[in-house]
Amino acid sequence: MSVSGKTAGIKDVALAAGVSVATVSRVLSNGPVSDTLRKRVEDAVRATGYRPNLSARRLRSQHSQTIGLVVSDIRNPFFTAVSRAVEDAAYRAGMRVILCNSDENPEREELYLRLMQEERITGLIFAPTRATLDRLDGLDLDFPVVLIDRNAPTGRHDAVVLDNPRAAAMLVEHLHAQGYRRIAGLFGNTSTTGQERHEGYRAAMTARGLAPAARFLVPHADAAEEAVVAWMSERDRPEAFIVSNSLFLMGVVKAARRLRLPIPDGLAVAGFDNEPWTELVGPGLTVIEQPVQDIGQSAMALLFERLEAPDRPSRRLILGGTCIVRGSTAARMAAAD
């Protein structure tokens, strides 16, 4: 349809329809226009191949209809699932989503927060690193923030998180019931999530009279693999590992393979995030499944509520996880050791 080189603007449409630009604008936004003119304009829109210019629209109307979503690892299926849910909810509300991937890197987070400011987003859904979480209160951003996955120590922002302590405790309970006693823990040292899961682990262990033994690692499979390999040659070698993310899960499996320890007889393991492949490796891996869909939708809901009532007290939504039991935590064999 584009006859001339340039894209048609609202002016061209007005000209083609023989009306003023104001009328065109009103047609486009369902304002009060007579049926005759409305039809004429609609035809002109089609004829000219008009496409609105979002920059102009946003500039004039002063709201971007855009929400930001900054996640810490786009490869993590947890975040891809959440972002899917967020995007769908946003789209239903006529909003756009800017998705950014911080890679657990505070500098990138800073960069993206600046970008969000400059885009004048109406709200942000954010899974920050601990470093940024600490600075968050002093940051005066001019849009509301809903935290996901990571929990703010100070409750200034809305948040929706998994009940991490409880989830970790479920894993301890389960392993304990299956006959495991020396249960070690591997936790990420970069997010509050790791801390919370550790806390739940520690509490559940001591509650059962077991000695907690936790180590904190950078969130990479390699780190977990090395840690497990080293740990298994120490005096009190663990019978089972509870790990706080799926990268560690991979690390443990690799370590078990390297040490030629069968899962679960040589080494049991349970972790977080029910990724598709966890079902396939070894006898299947026992994991906590997060209500990802729910998390995304709730985050959006919280954001919208906040936009409507900017001054209501902040709210924290804590959702429960599901324990998916698989072969990697089958009942401990009565073997001595």
Added chain:
Amino acid sequence: MSVSGKTAGIKDVALAAGVSVATVSRVLSNGPVSDTLRKRVEDAVRATGYRPNLSARRLRSQHSQTIGLVVSDIRNPFFTAVSRAVEDAAYRAGMRVILCNSDENPEREELYLRLMQEERITGLIFAPTRATLDRLDGLDLDFPVVLIDRNAPTGRHDAVVLDNPRAAAMLVEHLHAQGYRRIAGLFGNTSTTGQERHEGYRAAMTARGLAPAARFLVPHADAAEEAVVAWMSERDRPEAFIVSNSLFLMGVVKAARRLRLPIPDGLAVAGFDNEPWTELVGPGLTVIEQPVQDIGQSAMALLFERLEAPDRPSRRLILGGTCIVRGSTAARMAAAD
């Protein structure tokens, strides 16, 4: 910092620095300004907490400094890796990326293409479904498009793709050398990629005097699982499967488990995309690794070249894959059958 409620604009900065808005703008874009004023303005920028308004900037300057990236499945590590590479390259060039996930859904693609138009992006990197690929030429978009992963039949657009026929042939070769003969193929029916891989498979099979046996499925693990389960109970049950994507890989593994067929003795399998977990399931899965980083960077490079020379003939970049051999294609046992 922000004293009043509203975010400071260039006007506020000008006022604070005692200069005109033009000078502020020039400072911000490194135009010619005396050192004295430059310093005054920079101080004022800091003092007011000024953040540029990207909508205004884009509207006036008429270039969005934004490139679009529409992938067909954000969960697919191939695309997350590519998008990472694209984003990095874009950022180095001072550009932003809008990432969208079409989910192999032509309607969503249409939606996103429209969005791209309205955002007035400067260029698009796109992995289209076949449906959209066919319509692509008639679509007159006002920005250049670089295709990735999917290949256009008509060469109107720049593209960077894997050498799919060759890659599929490599898998056939490998399986053949390992002693397999009845090698079946499972290919996606929604992208050209599947077609090309099938073509390579078919050619390589017939070149070796083997009978190709291919089926085409919607790209879901379940579809592959069912197909394999059914196929394995037919007269000419395959010894090995070559599959065209990682979802099918999961399906085959699940089917093998369901049928209690050990990999590779009961059923060998090889596929595409070296995802982290392929190393972990069963004896490890043999896959073709794509040069994801290279693909992303090359796509950006192609896009930039095109922007500089809009009329140069379109170019197609074909990159080679690497065959990662693992246990799922270990040499065929001499067993009769």
Added chain:
DNA sequence: AGCCGGACTGTAATCGTTTTCACTCCGTTT
């Protein structure tokens, strides 16, 4: 001394919309 040119600087136009405001109809109320 007068002129020229280069280096800055400010004024104002502009990008494509939305939105305010005033105005014109026309039917209804008093």
Added chain:
DNA sequence: AAACGGAGTGAAAACGATTACAGTCCGGCT
């Protein structure tokens, strides 16, 4: 019959930046 009110319309002012254009200043040439 005059006044009112509501609905539809257009002219023009924003929105917040960039940029064309026109000065101003000052040093160096002739």
